Amino acid sequence: PVLVVDYGAQYAQLIARRVREARVYSEIVPHSMPVEQMLAKKPAAIVLSGGPSSVYAEGAPGVDPALFDAGVPVFGICYGFQAMAQALGGTVARTGLSEFGGTPLRVTSAGDLLAGQPEEQTVWMSHGDAVHEAPAGFEVLATSAGAPVAAFEDRARRLAGVQYHPEVVHTAHGQSVLERFLHDVAGIRPTWTMVNIVDETVAAIREKVGSGRLVCGLSGGVDSAVAAALVQRAVGDQLTCVFVDHGLLRKGEAEQVERDFVAATGVSLKVVDAQKRFLDALAGVTDPEEKRKIIGREFIRVFEQAAREVVADAGAHGETVEFLVQGTLYPDVVESGGGEGAANIKSHHNVGGLPDDLQFQLVEPLRALFKDEVRRVGEELGLPAEIVWRQPFPGPGLGIRIIGEVTAERLDILREADAIAREELTLAGLDRDIWQCPVVLLADVRSVGVQGDGRTYGHPVVLRPVSSEDAMTADWSRLPYDVLARISTRITNEVREINRVVLDVTSKPPGTIEWE
Numbered sequence: 001p002v003l004v005v006d007y008g009a010q011y012a013q014l015i016a017r018r019v020r021e022a023r024v025y026s027e028i029v030p031h032s033m034p035v036e037q038m039l040a041k042k043p044a045a046i047v048l049s050g051g052p053s054s055v056y057a058e059g060a061p062g063v064d065p066a067l068f069d070a071g072v073p074v075f076g077i078c079y080g081f082q083a084m085a086q087a088l089g090g091t092v093a094r095t096g097l098s099e100f101g102g103t104p105l106r107v108t109s110a111g112d113l114l115a116g117q118p119e120e121q122t123v124w125m126s127h128g129d130a131v132h133e134a135p136a137g138f139e140v141l142a143t144s145a146g147a148p149v150a151a152f153e154d155r156a157r158r159l160a161g162v163q164y165h166p167e168v169v170h171t172a173h174g175q176s177v178l179e180r181f182l183h184d185v186a187g188i189r190p191t192w193t194m195v196n197i198v199d200e201t202v203a204a205i206r207e208k209v210g211s212g213r214l215v216c217g218l219s220g221g222v223d224s225a226v227a228a229a230l231v232q233r234a235v236g237d238q239l240t241c242v243f244v245d246h247g248l249l250r251k252g253e254a255e256q257v258e259r260d261f262v263a264a265t266g267v268s269l270k271v272v273d274a275q276k277r278f279l280d281a282l283a284g285v286t287d288p289e290e291k292r293k294i295i296g297r298e299f300i301r302v303f304e305q306a307a308r309e310v311v312a313d314a315g316a317h318g319e320t321v322e323f324l325v326q327g328t329l330y331p332d333v334v335e336s337g338g339g340e341g342a343a344n345i346k347s348h349h350n351v352g353g354l355p356d357d358l359q360f361q362l363v364e365p366l367r368a369l370f371k372d373e374v375r376r377v378g379e380e381l382g383l384p385a386e387i388v389w390r391q392p393f394p395g396p397g398l399g400i401r402i403i404g405e406v407t408a409e410r411l412d413i414l415r416e417a418d419a420i421a422r423e424e425l426t427l428a429g430l431d432r433d434i435w436q437c438p439v440v441l442l443a444d445v446r447s448v449g450v451q452g453d454g455r456t457y458g459h460p461v462v463l464r465p466v467s468s469e470d471a472m473t474a475d476w477s478r479l480p481y482d483v484l485a486r487i488s489t490r491i492t493n494e495v496r497e498i499n500r501v502v503l504d505v506t507s508k509p510p511g512t513i514e515w516e
């Protein structure tokens with residue numbers, strides 16, 4: 001792999017993704033990892049990320065110079081660039097001219113790294129210190145007002161670096177810098193393609209499970225679907241999927257799992273119709289946290305029962321079910337500080353709450369993948385686009401989008417309104433511009449309206465379109481008025497109980513994305 005050494009900036013994951021976009025496999029490691037341990041991973045190259053410290057501050061994480069003696073190509077970015085310069089005998093100092101944001105850069109000598117790039121360009125900077133003198137053996141390639149040495153390389157030793165951030169989109173030629181380093185300076189062949197990801201994952205699953213049997217819970221979302229499809233491709237009929245239909249999915253989603261997913265993959269699927277059970281458990285409940293707890297608890301119970309049946313079925317044929325498939329993604333692994341082996345159980349729709357007498361080994365085929373890679377794997381495996389491109393949807397489903405008690409009738413009303421909103425957003429080509437658009441039914445609110453010649457006394461729904469990078473923060477999406485108008489007209493015309501459509505124009509914070 002290419003190792004991305006994380007110096008504590010928020011950029012390490014982004015760098016790792018960009019490296020993979022250059023079709024080279026990457027992994028993130030903490031800067032505290034000893035050099036021998038990094039080298040033991042047989043890295044094809046090492047990228048030192050940016051970080052918040054100043055290289056000459058007390059206790060600043062440095063780079064062990066041994067890293068540069070191993071013959072492994074190294075690329076430094078921002079802080080990593082300065083740490084590299086310092087470790088190899090260059091000088092780093094405060095310039096007095098900090099640069100933040102878009103900054104003009106002049107390429108003075110393209111070298112291998114900046115070959116083919118415009119002499120004058122804008123790059124994204126974020127630094128107070130700068131490299132003043134490059135270490136011996138390095139050629140200076142570029143400069144900016146605040147960074148006398150803004151890029152350098154040592155071709156013989158295959159070491160290079162830049163003061164700016166090539167991984168952010170604001171650096172127009174950034175991806176090309178990374179690709180020049182990886183493909184040309186380091187000489188790595190770009191083989192991390194979807195076909196190879198699928199082949200390697202399938203081989204790894206086969207090796208891990210042998211002839212063992214597996215069970216997998218499907219939620220309707222992309223992660224569990226792709227995880228299951230990969231396992232299905234690897235070991236076919238050793239897998240049984242369980243789909244708990246709790247009745248809180250959106251229109252058509254249960255069918256997507258039960259019909260389209262099965263048709264695309266051929267998995268053996270056990271469907272549990274638990275709609276009545278969930279409605280009974282939710283009867284009379286209006287408190288959001290209580291709803292979430294009830295839905296989570298019921299889900300685990302129903303899944304547990306289904307898993308026991310799968311185990312019993314296998315037992316009747318003299319077999320055991322040893323493995324549980326989970327759709328854990330690489331960011332979850334990195335964020336939980338886990339390298340190898342650290343089992344990370346996602347909240348809510350997982351089965352971390354299973355009792356001790358029902359324990360499985362985890363199989364997590366997506367542990368190495370970012371979300372966008374999971375989607376592309378899903379496409380490669382031929383899964384339905386509705387599943388592969390599904391926007392984030394909360395585990396408790398529509399249960400937390402009905403403000404007030406959840407009833408079958410209210411679920412039907414919300415499902416219709418939500419389906420109209422989704423359809424119009426898709427028709428307008430906005431699906432990939434917005435992060436998600438919850439539709440929320442204010443079930444206990446009524447307002448007066450007029451329709452035809454008559455007075456109505458119906459409910460409002462709220463549209464909550466948001467744009468976001470990671471759901472931690474979000475802004476309300478400025479949807480075109482004509483799209484909003486079409487959604488509003490159609491919902492009030494087609495869903496009898498709704499006579500008003502309102503738009504939520506709150507960012508997060510202070511509002512959360514969901515209303516409950």
Ligand code: XMP
Binds near residue numbers: 347436508
């Ligand atoms: P909030 O409402 O906290 O939502 O701003 C942030 C993101 O998380 C989703 N969400 C959930 N996802 N289980 C999930 O798997 C949950 O219980 C849950 N609650 C909220 C929400 O849709 C948004 O994308």
